[in-house]
Amino acid sequence: MQRRRRDSNPRYPYEYAGFQNRCLKPLGHSSKSRKCLEIGSIASEIERVTCSDSPAKVQAVFARIRECLRQKAARTRVSRVTKASPVDVYGYLDYRAFLRDFYAAKKAGSRAFSYRSFSKRAGVASPNYLKLVVEGQRSLSAKMAEKFGHACGLDADASRYFVHLVAFNQAKTSTERSLHYGKLTSFQHYRQAHKLEIAHAAYYSDWFMPAIRELAAARDFRADPEWIADQLIPNITPLQATRALETLIELGLLVKDSDGRLVQADALLSTGPETRGLHIAAFHRVMTQRAIESIDLVPAQDRDISSLTLCLSRGGLRAFKERIQRVRRELLELSALEAEPEQVVQINFQLFPLSRAGKRGGNR
Secondary structure, X not given: OOOOOHHHOOOOOOOOOOOOOOOOOOOOOOEOOEOOOOHHHHXXXXXXXXXXXXXXXXXXXHHHHHHHHXXXXXXXXXXXXHOOOOOOHHHOOOHXXXXXXXXXXXXXXXXXXXXXXXXXXXXXXOOOHHHHHHOOOOOOOHHHHHHHHHHOOOOHHHHHHHHHHHHHHOOOOHHHHHHHHHHHHOOHHHHHHOHHHHHHHHHHHOOHHHHHHHHOOOOOOOOOHHHHHHHOOOOOOHHHHHHHHHHHHHOOOEEEOOOOOEEEOOOOOOOOOOOHHHHHHHHHHHHHXXXXXXXXXXXXXXXXXXXXXXXXXXXXXXXXXXXXXXHHHHHHHHHHOOOOOOOOOOOOOOOOOOOOOXXXXXXX
């Protein structure tokens, strides 16, 4: 077919511009540099082809337009899934809770979002894998955690945090949990979102925190970092004492009375369920280390370190534990009766097995 001349097509006023007499590429063969038409070129494509008297060509163009619109809609759905996460991962210490809230937020924002679309984005064959993870029926490996972080639209730092969070939640030992918790606290966004949690961690991991809290009950207590640093055994630095006072005040464990003097407060110290066991374990470790060092630092007449090695039945073990708990409560009541306390002491209780319990009625 001969194309119209230049005077009938004002878009191409030059006869030899190279467009009027150029043969079109066969329709249905997409160019390598352009897989489908862009929306802006659809109208011009229609205008070029409607000049033809071939209905087959017109039908082919409209087929290409429909395919273009379908692909663009698919890209739009994917972009909705991969945009930034609607929930802040740094605000979580439980990765399953984060994934649960992430799914709920995405589902509320887009009806097209589903467990299947998330699995596709994460490269997971199972369409309901996210659901199984949220419900605790599946766990995540480090590699799968990276895929989930990408599917959630997390940036590089947030994705690394998510990987460490998964490792923290799935750690088998307290040592491993402490290692990954330390990695979580290294993220600035985490420290900003969990200031109180960081203070809790410092209270349980630094032996002098509870010591200074109890020292505040002494009649001659002074909120002077240098005085506090000199009173403790072993001595700490004034800077450590300053930070300890700030932490104790932030936690509400020390408050100012009507005279402006720092005194103990009856505040309940509680951490979240994800870190409670971790912090308590750290507290016992540090206080056990203090007991070990006191053998060399404290004269024998000022301490009492003794132990018993016994063989007990199951019933005897339960009775001993109950007696220890009762003694602990009695000691707390005695300390409350002190009218003018002067010195802070540490009392540790340990009861643990040195052998396995045999099975009843026979050998192991």
